[in-house]
Amino acid sequence: MNLSLEGRTYVIMGVANKRSIAWGIAQALDKAGARLIFTYARERSGANIKKLAETLENKNSLFYQCDVSSDEDIEKTFSAIKEEAGVIHGLAHCIAFAKTEELGGEFLDTTRDGFLLAHNISSYSLTAVSKAARPLMSEGGSIITLTYLGGERVVRNYNIMGAAKASLEASVRYLANDLGKDGIRVNAISAGPIKTVSAKGISDFNSVIKMIEEKSPLRRSVDQEEVGNTALFLMSDLSKGITGENIHVDSGFHIIS
Numbered sequence: 693m694n695l696s697l698e699g700r701t702y703v704i705m706g707v708a709n710k711r712s713i714a715w716g717i718a719q720a721l722d723k724a725g726a727r728l729i730f731t732y733a734r735e736r737s738g739a740n741i742k743k744l745a746e747t748l749e750n751k752n753s754l755f756y757q758c759d760v761s762s763d764e765d766i767e768k769t770f771s772a773i774k775e776e777a778g779v780i781h782g783l784a785h786c787i788a789f790a791k792t793e794e795l796g797g798e799f800l801d802t803t804r805d806g807f808l809l810a811h812n813i814s815s816y817s818l819t820a821v822s823k824a825a826r827p828l829m830s831e832g833g834s835i836i837t838l839t840y841l842g843g844e845r846v847v848r849n850y851n852i853m854g855a856a857k858a859s860l861e862a863s864v865r866y867l868a869n870d871l872g873k874d875g876i877r878v879n880a881i882s883a884g885p886i887k888t889v890s891a892k893g894i895s896d897f898n899s900v901i902k903m904i905e906e907k908s909p910l911r912r913s914v915d916q917e918e919v920g921n922t923a924l925f926l927m928s929d930l931s932k933g934i935t936g937e938n939i940h941v942d943s944g945f946h947i948i949s
């Protein structure tokens with residue numbers, strides 16, 4: 693029983709660049725011996741990932757463009773993955789989006805289409821990709837997604853993304869219940885604030901990092917590597933008894949009122 697992922701294949705969705713949390717997850721799984729399959733939405737991310745993948749220990753990565761707002765695209769992507777890789781042993785869902793104008797100001801000003809967009813991309817997509825990946829996980833597996841404290845309680849400016857993350861975290865529990873009988877576990881990692889391209893969309897993000905460094909039990913912010921290591925734990929056999937869980941990798945900040 694160990695942390696090795698030798699001989700196993702994982703799909704990682706949502707690497708944008710080298711600062712992405714998804715890239716921290718990729719590096720941790722690669723070091724443990726995993727073969728990785730990357731999916732990306734935008735061409736530019738694809739170009740970045742192919743360059744980054746050359747720095748991995750395992751040089752057998754695969755790459756697919758996948759727009760998770762399209763059921764057809766998800767279907768196409770996972771049947772292509774089934775063709776090329778056959779069995780996969782897990783999936784890291786690192787995808788979210790909300791309109792920047794709704795990531796600040798009053799929650800009351802959320803629009804109907806802004807609400808639906810945020811929930812479509814940031815929450816429903818986990819259910820959609822889990823359904824498409826299930827047939828490929830014939831040897832069991834581990835699905836992880838990324839969430840944030842703003843889904844559990846009010847964090848100024850997080851607004852509509854908080855509602856979407858609450859939906860995502862509930863989805864983790866219901867998916868865990870459905871997939872447990874197939875030997876597939878479903879968990880979330882609640883990461884503390886990290887300076888990524890996504891974080892740029894949130895008003896006054898820098899003041900939150902400063903507050904974490906002053907108030908969190910560990911008196912510092914976390915980084916992509918620490919989240920990657922917890923992802924490795926959740927993908928490995930060491931977490932075989934854990935499903936439907938939300939692990940906070942946030943310097944302990946969530947315990948502070």
Ligand SMILES: CCCCCCc1ccc(Oc2ccc(Oc3cccc(O)n3)cc2)c(O)c1
Nearest residue numbers: 788789790792840848849850885890891893900
């Ligand atoms: C006020 C909260 C401060 C800490 C926020 C930590 C965090 C950072 C980034 C997170 O991921 C996203 C992903 C997409 C997203 O929507 C965006 C991002 C950039 C541009 C844009 O138009 N939308 C906002 C946050 C996230 O869910 C949580």
